[in-house]
Amino acid sequence: MLRLETRPQPSKVMSMASPLIALAVTVLIGVVLFWILGKDPLRGLQMFFYEPMKNVYGLAELSVKATPLILIALGLAVCYRSNVWNIGAEGQYIFGALGGGWVAMQAGPGTEWMGHAYVIPILLAGVLGGMFWAAIVALLRDRFSANEILVSLMLVYVADLLLGWLVNGPWQDPNGHNFPQTINFLAQTKLPRLIPGLRAHIGLLVALVAVGCFWVFLFRTYRGFALQVGGLAPAAARYAGFSARSALWVGLLISGGMAGLAGALEAAGPLGQLTPYVPAGYGFAAIIVAYVGRLHPVGIVFSGFLMSLFYIGGELAQSRLGLPKALTGVFQGLLLFTLLACDTLIFYRVRWRSSAAPQGASRVTAVVASTAAKEA
Amino acid sequence: MDGLELLIAASLNAGTALAIAGIGLLINERAGILNLGAEGMMLVAAIAGFATAVHTGSPWLAFVVGMLAGAALSACFGVLVIWLNTNQVATGLALSIFGGGFSAFVGIPYVQEKLGEQTQFQIPLLADIPFFGPALFRQHPMVYIAIALVAALAWFLYCTRAGLVLRAIGESPESAHALGYPVRRIRLMAVLAGGAMCGLAGAYISVIYTPLWVEGMIAGKGWIALALTTFATWRPARVLLGAYLFGGVTMLQFYLQGRGVHVPSQFLSMLPYLSTVVVLVLISRNAAWIRANMPASLGKSFFPGS
Numbered sequence: 001m002l003r004l005e006t007r008p009q010p011s012k013v014m015s016m017a018s019p020l021i022a023l024a025v026t027v028l029i030g031v032v033l034f035w036i037l038g039k040d041p042l043r044g045l046q047m048f049f050y051e052p053m054k055n056v057y058g059l060a061e062l063s064v065k066a067t068p069l070i071l072i073a074l075g076l077a078v079c080y081r082s083n084v085w086n087i088g089a090e091g092q093y094i095f096g097a098l099g100g101g102w103v104a105m106q107a108g109p110g111t112e113w114m115g116h117a118y119v120i121p122i123l124l125a126g127v128l129g130g131m132f133w134a135a136i137v138a139l140l141r142d143r144f145s146a147n148e149i150l151v152s153l154m155l156v157y158v159a160d161l162l163l164g165w166l167v168n169g170p171w172q173d174p175n176g177h178n179f180p181q182t183i184n185f186l187a188q189t190k191l192p193r194l195i196p197g198l199r200a201h202i203g204l205l206v207a208l209v210a211v212g213c214f215w216v217f218l219f220r221t222y223r224g225f226a227l228q229v230g231g232l233a234p235a236a237a238r239y240a241g242f243s244a245r246s247a248l249w250v251g252l253l254i255s256g257g258m259a260g261l262a263g264a265l266e267a268a269g270p271l272g273q274l275t276p277y278v279p280a281g282y283g284f285a286a287i288i289v290a291y292v293g294r295l296h297p298v299g300i301v302f303s304g305f306l307m308s309l310f311y312i313g314g315e316l317a318q319s320r321l322g323l324p325k326a327l328t329g330v331f332q333g334l335l336l337f338t339l340l341a342c343d344t345l346i347f348y349r350v351r352w353r354s355s356a357a358p359q360g361a362s363r364v365t366a367v368v369a370s371t372a373a374k375e376a
Numbered sequence: 377m378d379g380l381e382l383l384i385a386a387s388l389n390a391g392t393a394l395a396i397a398g399i400g401l402l403i404n405e406r407a408g409i410l411n412l413g414a415e416g417m418m419l420v421a422a423i424a425g426f427a428t429a430v431h432t433g434s435p436w437l438a439f440v441v442g443m444l445a446g447a448a449l450s451a452c453f454g455v456l457v458i459w460l461n462t463n464q465v466a467t468g469l470a471l472s473i474f475g476g477g478f479s480a481f482v483g484i485p486y487v488q489e490k491l492g493e494q495t496q497f498q499i500p501l502l503a504d505i506p507f508f509g510p511a512l513f514r515q516h517p518m519v520y521i522a523i524a525l526v527a528a529l530a531w532f533l534y535c536t537r538a539g540l541v542l543r544a545i546g547e548s549p550e551s552a553h554a555l556g557y558p559v560r561r562i563r564l565m566a567v568l569a570g571g572a573m574c575g576l577a578g579a580y581i582s583v584i585y586t587p588l589w590v591e592g593m594i595a596g597k598g599w600i601a602l603a604l605t606t607f608a609t610w611r612p613a614r615v616l617l618g619a620y621l622f623g624g625v626t627m628l629q630f631y632l633q634g635r636g637v638h639v640p641s642q643f644l645s646m647l648p649y650l651s652t653v654v655v656l657v658l659i660s661r662n663a664a665w666i667r668a669n670m671p672a673s674l675g676k677s678f679f680p681g682s
Binding site: 004009012018042087092119128140143145146147149153154155157158161162164165168169224286288291322326327328329330331333334336340341343347 | 412416452456459460461462463465466467469470474475476477478480481484526591593595596599600601602606640642643645646649650652653656657658660662663665
């Protein structure tokens with residue numbers, strides 16, 4: 001029978017290969033799914049993996065969607081590495097859009113002297129908005145030990161409703177024919193584009209700079225190290241005197257701030273106004289991005305673009321093949337599922353063994369190693 | 377909605393789904409498994425149940441299909457976390473994300489569908505009592521079945537040997553394993569039972585409570601049910617109480633709107649979510665009390681032989 005045998009050490013190769021195997025399995029399931037739906041699987045795959053990348057326009061669109069995903073996932077990676085479970089990035093993203101949107105709406109004749117530098121306060125307001133929303137989670141966890149998973153998720157719904165109220169009420173465009181939307185932000189507030197004619201904006205550069213910053217923070221600073229020890233071995237972290245409280249606050253504030261930044265970039269970039277459709281699920285998809293990217297800043301760049309492919313592929317499959325856009329969500333969920341299953345191969349190897357075979361001494365060491373590995 | 381008796385009736389109705397999902401998650405958590413996939417399972421069960429009801433016209437068959445859908449999804453989750461030792465939080469999240477996408481995907485043809493007229497249920501004689509009749513005794517049978525399920529679970533957990541074993545596994549899988557209990561198989565059964573209950577709750581929402589299908593229609597009820605287990609400090613009866621309380625909060629918005637209270641509807645809609653946060657804070661602030669009640673192995677994977 002097949003059995004799992006613990007590896008003496010977690011496999012580095014598998015930790016890299018696992019996302020690729022997971023992607024392959026997801027694609028395979030996708031092929032079966034297309035076939036069941038009576039669509040040509042090749043055409044389906046083409047929509048997801050070729051069409052979005054075949055020209056500059058497609059690549060620019062890809063970067064527009066990848067930008068918020070990468071930014072949010074970077075913050076979440078820090079959070080998850082320190083074992084703080086912020087799953088409400090979607091809410092923090094909305095709050096970032098609210099903060100950035102509010103500053104954008106203040107632009108007028110009095111701010112013209114600032115020129116395009118006006119986007120700086122917009123983005124700062126976004127970061128602060130996201131941080132504020134995440135700080136509530138941190139505060140309730142810190143002061144009252146309320147579960148951060150549930151609180152952060154509940155606050156997504158609250159943020160969503162708050163946005164709905166603002167764009168239907170105080171922030172509604174008076175000349176908007178009663179549509180639930182704010183005014184169109186002035187040109188001054190728009191993010192500068194990278195290449196004229198394409199929607200790719202400076203957010204991509206911000207994201208890439210952030211990748212570098214996060215790499216340095218995680219792997220080259222004392223605080224980043226302390227955060228990770230707290231996540232890997234809480235007892236060791238306590239012994240070393242690393243504060244779990246500060247890990248909680250740092251993790252949540254960073255991830256909230258990054259989600260807020262993504263929200264503000266989105267508001268001042270592709271959207272250009274606030275509507276009830278600001279939340280596009282990036283906050284949840286970024287959880288998958290963070291995992292598929294191995295909670296590593298560089299990995300997140302790849303997984304961010306991969307997830308962006310899923311988004312655009314879903315849209316193309318809708319417009320060209322008449323398939324529902326919800327396909328994106330199916331594939332995203334499947335990818336995370338298969339990834340988690342494949343990650344088993346990092347810690348265990350599959351062995352074919354007759355059930356009568358004696359269980360060797362390797363089992364004992366295996367168990368010890370597995371407990372250590374599972375802590376990771 | 378106007379009268380207080382109707383508010384009570386609606387609260388019981390709204391609380392029923394939460395109660396069913398809540399005790400399902402309670403079974404999981406008593407065995408040491410934290411399943412954050414409740415929302416996803418409820419969504420998939422909701423569309424599975426709704427589609428069944430549309431095609432067959434039978435709500436009871438819809439409940440069965442919903443339970444099967446919930447159990448099937450929870451089986452995937454169970455195999456991953458119990459045998460492959462994956463992280464329970466991440467796997468549960470994956471289930472919720474997948475369930476959200478999958479239900480939206482298969483539910484598209486059913487968005488405009490309507491179910492036939494529902495028969496009004498009432499308990500003879502009792503239903504005619506003024507005030508109490510309309511408040512308590514004119515509910516769908518599932519409302520009473522939910523109460524019976526809670527009682528049955530309480531009896532199972534505290535009065536049967538199997539219940540004791542389940543609780544023992546949740547407290548210390550190592551000890552239960554040493555005593556010779558098949559920890560992983562029992563955990564899987566708990567996960568399946570929990571999935572089936574979440575499925576039943578999801579189908580009840582789409583077939584009886586709403587009754588219609590909209591993408592994402594569970595609207596956080598799965599997460600609220602998860603919060604309920606903490607609120608109830610892992611006791612079945614308190615889950616029921618909490619569920620009715622949250623049902624009441626959900627219904628309060630319609631009641632207040634009916635009364636002409638001038639608060640934007642969005643703020644009233646926030647009430648269930650905000651009260652979940654408030655309740656979590658109130659319950660959790662006594663950390664020692666939570667620790668004393670929480671199944672000790674909750675969320676930790678178990679590798680037999682350790």
